Amino acid sequence: MTTYLWIALGSALGGMARYACSSAIANWFGQGFPWGTLAVNVVGSFIIAFFATVTGPDGRILAPSDVRQFVLVGVCGGFTTFSSFSLQTLSLAQDGEMMGASLNIVGSVVLCLFAAWLGYVAAAAFNTVKGS
Template sequence: MKQVLLVFLGGGLGSVLRFIVSKPLNLVLQNFFLGTFLVNIVGCLLIGVILGISSRNNLLSANTTLFLATGFCGGFTTFSAFAFEKHSLLKNSELLHFSLYTIASIVVGIIAVAIGLWLSKLGE
């Protein structure tokens, strides 16, 4: 039950922060959800750092990792919003925006995870 509570609390914090960050930024560019994109990239970077640190010498407890990675990052990142936004672009025949945004999100997200893992190793 403690683990469920940790995920619940972390997810709630992540979701609130996602709302605060993404809502105003999504209004900046037309047909490109900048807030969602940035939240997903930062979330990928954070989960890379968290899991990288967690895997080294047990620097984070299992509960802390669960709270931060599963809870906070799970609530903070917005893949379901990402999928819905892609659907709306397809529905409106915005194939170029759909393609660019999807490819950029996936490629930059994977790069951000790799950078996060690399950052977690600094100072070893």
């Protein structure tokens, strides 16, 4: 039961962070394209891959299972917004904004995969640093 409470807390914190970040980005760049959603998905992809790698079996940081679940399932699950991405992409397509919908799909997939790879590479490099 404790694990569920950690996940719930992480989800709440991740959701609040998502709202704050995506709102700030939307206010900065405008509402015409879901830049905020794209940004949190890219950042979230980096964070989830980095944390999973650095706390994984070959990682440098030994994290208890509840901590991993708190971050990976709770915080990252609450922070990333794939369901929002899907709805916003559908809305762009329904509004006839096929270029925007296509850009959101390609940008989200390519940038999030790149961010996940970058998170993995950064954590793998961190794992091999000596003397820490």
